[in-house]
Amino acid sequence: xxxxxxxxxxxxxxxxxxxxxxxxxxxxxxxxxxxxxxxxxxxxxxxxxxxxxxxxxxxxxxxxxxxxxxxxxxxxxxxxxxxxxxxxxxxxxxxxxxxxxxxxxxxxxxxxxxxxxxxxxxxxxx
DNA sequence: AGGCTGACATCGC
DNA sequence: CGCGATGCCAGCC
Numbered sequence: 001x002x003x004x005x006x007x008x009x010x011x012x013x014x015x016x017x018x019x020x021x022x023x024x025x026x027x028x029x030x031x032x033x034x035x036x037x038x039x040x041x042x043x044x045x046x047x048x049x050x051x052x053x054x055x056x057x058x059x060x061x062x063x064x065x066x067x068x069x070x071x072x073x074x075x076x077x078x079x080x081x082x083x084x085x086x087x088x089x090x091x092x093x094x095x096x097x098x099x100x101x102x103x104x105x106x107x108x109x110x111x112x113x114x115x116x117x118x119x120x121x122x123x124x125x126x
Numbered sequence: 127a128g129g130c131t132g133a134c135a136t137c138g139c
Numbered sequence: 140c141g142c143g144a145t146g147c148c149a150g151c152c
Contacts, residue, residue, distance in 0.1 A: 022149085023148070023149080024148090024149070024150095041134085041135095042133075042134050042135080046134080046147090051148080052135080052136095052147095053134095053135075053136085053145095053146050053147045054134090054147045055134035055135055056131095056132060056133090056134050056135085056146085056147065056148075057132090057134090057147065057148050057149065059132065059134055060131090060132055060133075060134095060148080060149065060150080061133095061149090062133055063133065063150095064150085073133080076133080077133085078134060078135085079134075079135070083133090084133055084134080085133030086133085087133080088133055
């Protein structure tokens with residue numbers, strides 16, 4: 001039995017009025033669902049959306065997320081918990097600052113206790 | 127219309 | 140153990 005995409009699960013969490021959303025928009029929605037003080041990875045989001053090999057797309061989506069408000073791109077990092085995308089923020093420290101405000105410590109562009117802060121959509125949205 | 131690029135992840139040599 | 144190549148999908152040139 002082929003891996004069922006979690007798109008349907010996502011839809012159930014979304015506010016009414018999102019019948020069909022593109023992979024791109026799905027990433028936005030998941031990102032917005034990340035609780036404050038928690039983080040997740042590009043791969044985790046991609047996996048949740050049923051395309052584990054499309055982690056790159058998630059990153060690309062974050063790029064577009066810049067133009068959109070209310071999308072906590074700073075809560076999304078690579079699978080090592082490293083702030084690989086901090087250079088894409090207004091300032092190199094922006095991402096770190098935002099995370100620290102949420103009680104997430106960052107040392108050398110690396111999230112402290114990444115595993116504890118990790119928020120897996122595949123689990124949390126089940 | 128076709129090819130390059132990208133804030134990743136994984137496998138191979 | 141480290142670097143290189145590949146997959147994936149959408150946007151941009």
